[in-house]
Amino acid sequence: MKLKNILYPLILLLMAAGCKKEDAIVPDKIVPEYSLPQGNHPYDTQIIDFHNKYGCYILYRFTEKDFKWNITNNLSYTADQGDENYIAPALDALDKYLFKFYSQDFLKKALPYKIILSARIREITFYNDTLATPVNSVSAFSHFAFGRAGSSLSGMTDDELRVMKSDLHREFWKQAVNYGKITLPPAFVSATNYADVFDWTKKYYGVFMPDVNALSPDLYGDFQGYIDVIVSNTLGEIEQSLFLPANDPNGKYKLKYNIIVNYYKEVYGVDLQGIAR
Structure with missing residues (x-):
């Protein structure tokens, strides 16, 4: 018997087995990480x-x-x-x-x-x-x-509530901006080379260093400092304190303040200045 006469039926059997209809793939059900309600209140x-x-x-x-x-x-x-x-x-x-x-x-x-x-x-x-x-x-x-x-x-107290309010907005913005949910103003990002800034020169660059343990300032810490100031002080209060020449000799704080306020109002419709009223 010729070899091809043996192989041909075998090939047909293999092809038939390969064409056998497979069971439908059923995706795994995704179980939510948390279940609500947590109680009965x-x-x-x-x-x-x-x-x-x-x-x-x-x-x-x-x-x-x-x-x-x-x-x-x-x-x-x-x-x-x-x-x-x-x-x-x-x-x-x-x-x-x-x-x-x-x-x-x-x-x-x-x-x-x-x-x-x-x-x-x-x-x-x-x-x-x-x-x-x-x-x-x-x-x-x-x-x-x-x-x-x-x-x-x-x-x-009222003063404690005011601090609490500022802390809530700062942490809310911190997680939103640091992890890319909300974009930083491009002009704010490019306004400062933080490698040039030190604690004793920060007012010349308009930089906040809210982390007392930080060795050097950074973009996100600086931004959080601005959120703290904006949401806890009216514009009038800021003009009589932070924007005074003794505190803002180069006008950098005012410049970066306006960049943030205008950007989020124009792009996201958020009135940051209105939070402190």
């Missing part, structure tokens, strides 16, 4: 509505990983669970001091994956001790955290 409905509108989770029950994880490192803070007796006023405070100043469209762009409500946030020192003074807000890659979801909120 009236405010849980508000949290669900917020998630449905913006795609952002608000968590008052969270793990250490939820709070600390920041891609390549952990936040040097510790956070207590939110006090479920005070979540409703914490949500009201977020709306009053933060959310109401931005449009729905902007919030959809700028909000993080989750907002963590903590009764108390404290900084961890180099020696692994915990500083007693509570922190209003911190942020990471996927969240910003509010540290007043507890009894301390009701006892805050």
